[in-house]
Amino acid sequence: MCAQTANDLQQRSQEQERRAQEALQQRQKTIPAPDVRLQKDGVEPEVRWLATESPCFPIQELALSIETLPQWSWLLSHADGHATLANPDPVEGRCIGAQGVQIVIDRLQNALIARGFVTSRILAAPQNLQTGRLTLQVLPGRIQEVRWAQGSGQRGSLWNTVPMSAGDVLNLRDIEQALENFKRVPTSEADIDIQPAQEPGFSDVVIRHAQTLPFRLSASMDDSGTRSTGKLQGNATLSYDNWWTLSDLFYITVQSELGAKEPGPRGTDGRTVHYSVPWGYNLLSVTLSQNSYHQNVAGANADVLYSGSSANSEVKLSRIIQRDAAGKTTVSLKGFQRRSNNYIDDQEVEVQRRVVGGLEWGLGHRRAIDRAMFEANLTYRAGTGAWGALPAPEEGFGEGTSRMRLWMLDANVQWPFEAAQQSWTWHSAWKAQHNKTPLTPQDRFSIGGRFTVRGFDGLSVLTAERGWLWRNELSLAAAQGTQVYAGIDHGHVAGASAQNLVGQNLTGLVLGWRGPYKRMQFELFAGRPLRKPERFKTATETAGFSLSVSY
Incomplete structure (x- = not known):
């Protein structure tokens, strides 16, 4: 029974990782992240250099009128035209006339427009340039x-x-x-x-x-589960958009296994509730979820029913602290609590009871570079012992703690391009984790499966305290809005527990087809391992699907 309990712990950790990835994907589908970038009116700024004029006035100092400071003091750094010229072309120390004054005004005006001040204007009031001082004024729109x-x-x-x-x-x-x-x-x-x-x-x-009608309904099915608790997994989501007319979003998701499982009582189910509301440059969100599983295991004298439940709660506040014409930067703070309980024949295994509470600080940046889109997020997670947290069972052995400290980094780039008269998209994603304390299985980094390193069936994974993975995919636009794609993924794990693994690296290949069909979205894929440890157990080929429909 003890051996089964250890195996069961690893399986639950894998199941929690699968649930977390599915919840993230469901949230991304249900809550779109619009990216609005308004183009300024007019043509690109004309490249103009200061030239010799007659008559002209030596300018020793460029200044803004006192009424416009300090809000607009940043404008002075743009007077040399460095934003559009190959080399700076400063006005100080030059002899300029009316044309030169207009060039300087145009440079500052273009800088205003680039910062989004499209109705503000730069003026040059009548003044005596023989003093060597050129004073400009900003007329705010x-x-x-x-x-x-x-x-x-x-x-x-x-x-x-x-x-x-x-x-x-x-x-x-x-x-x-x-x-x-x-x-x-x-x-x-x-x-x-x-x-x-x-x-x-x-x-x-x-x-x-x-x-329009504020309600949305969606349902999905895939084969991301395991036969021990149900290979086929499904969920249904009901969304209520703009509930309180605050551009707020609410949804509830119900999850369950749909079959393809081993004989006997076994299965999974879950529920997720989410609400979020914006306030200017801020966004407040609350997410609550509950999941459970049960499976029947043959014992020496009688069958044993293993079951477990988990509950996650999080409150997150994010704020956009910087945005320009091509990108934006976001900071966030999240408080979280995780609870889990496990049972054998309805009797709780108290040494496996877990309650973790803590905070996450996040910094994210998103930027358009020509046709490509780049996004990166850095997160620091710290268990604080708050919200009823309990010491982790592993703390007595130095193999984990409920007061974890770890860094996480996610970065991805998507670049559409044309080649051979076809439309292609290259997508690359990198994910890494670095721990500062011992970690419990729930916080460790795992690779192997459709959500991490593709080409593996996910029944076995490599898990350790830290690691990284790199997913690369090239897709080709096909008929009726679909895409065919090929990808190569690689992952690596490390840390104190990695010495007990059969290896630390996995590389996999995946081929797939995805896209829309009427109200549905589908994906079919097949893959195989390219590189793995010799004793790492996985199928030589794997395949899978996902299907969703929305109303």
Whole structure:
């Protein structure tokens, strides 16, 4: 029975990893992450150098009028034209005339537009340039009113969704953020116009917003489980969009095994509830989930029923601290609690009871580079002993702790391109983990399976305290919006427990086909190991599928 319990612990860790990956994918499908980047009006800035003029005035100092400081002091660094010229072309120490003054004004105006201040202007008031000082003034373009367009706004709120108000300096970054807040609701449509106001130097921000039926229903099925608790897994999700007219999202997901399992009582089920709401550049989300499993195991004298349950709770607050025309940076703080209990014939195995509470700090960046999109997230997880946390059973042996300390990094790039008159996409993803304390199985890094290193059946994995994996995929656009793809993945694990493994590296190959069909999304794939430890048990070939439908 003890041997079975040890094997059962490893299986539960793998099941929890599978559940976590499925929950992440479900969240990404249910909660879109819109990326709004508004193009500025006009053509690219003209490349112009300061030239010799007559008459001209020697300029020793460039300054902004006192009314415009300190908010606009950053503009002075753009007077040399370094943003568009091969080499800086400073105005200080030069003799310039009317044309030179206009070139400097244009450079600062282009810098304003690049920062999103599309209605602000640079002016040169009458002045005596014989003093050697050129003083420029910023005329901020302000907002007179933020309002709904006629017939709009019945299912929307301005106070939390739009991060600007009357009197603010108009900036495209604020408008982009407002559109992202509106468009995070899949059943909503939104557009924003900038219209001249009655008062000079002011504009009205006019918002058109409409929402269809706020309910969405989706269901999915795949074969990511195991025969011990059910190879076929399914879930159904009901979403209520814009519940409180705050661009908020709510959904509930029910999960269950659908068959293809060994004989006897066995199975899995789970439930997830999520709610999130934006507030300007902030986003607050709450996620609660419960999962359970049971399986019948033949014992020496009688069958034994192994079962377990887990519950995860998290509250996360994130904020966009920087955004420009091509990217944005986000910081986040998450509080979490994880509970798990295991039973043998309905009697709890108390030494396996776990309660972990802690915090996660995150830093993320997303950037468009030409046609490519790059995204990276750095996370630090720390168990704090809060929220009823218990010491981990492994703490007595120095093999784990409920007060874990670990770093995690995720990075990926997606690059669409044209070659041989075909549309291709290269996608590369890198994931790594580094521990600062011993880790329990639930926090360790695992490789081998469809969610990590593809080409392996996932029945056996390599797990240790730290590691990394690299997934590479090349896809080709096929008929009716589908894609065929090929990928090579590699992963490595390390740490104190890695010395007990049969090896530390896995490399796998995958071929697949995915895409839409009517209301459905499908994926079919097959793969095989390319490199593995000699005693690592896995199928020589593996295949799988996933199918989802949405209404």
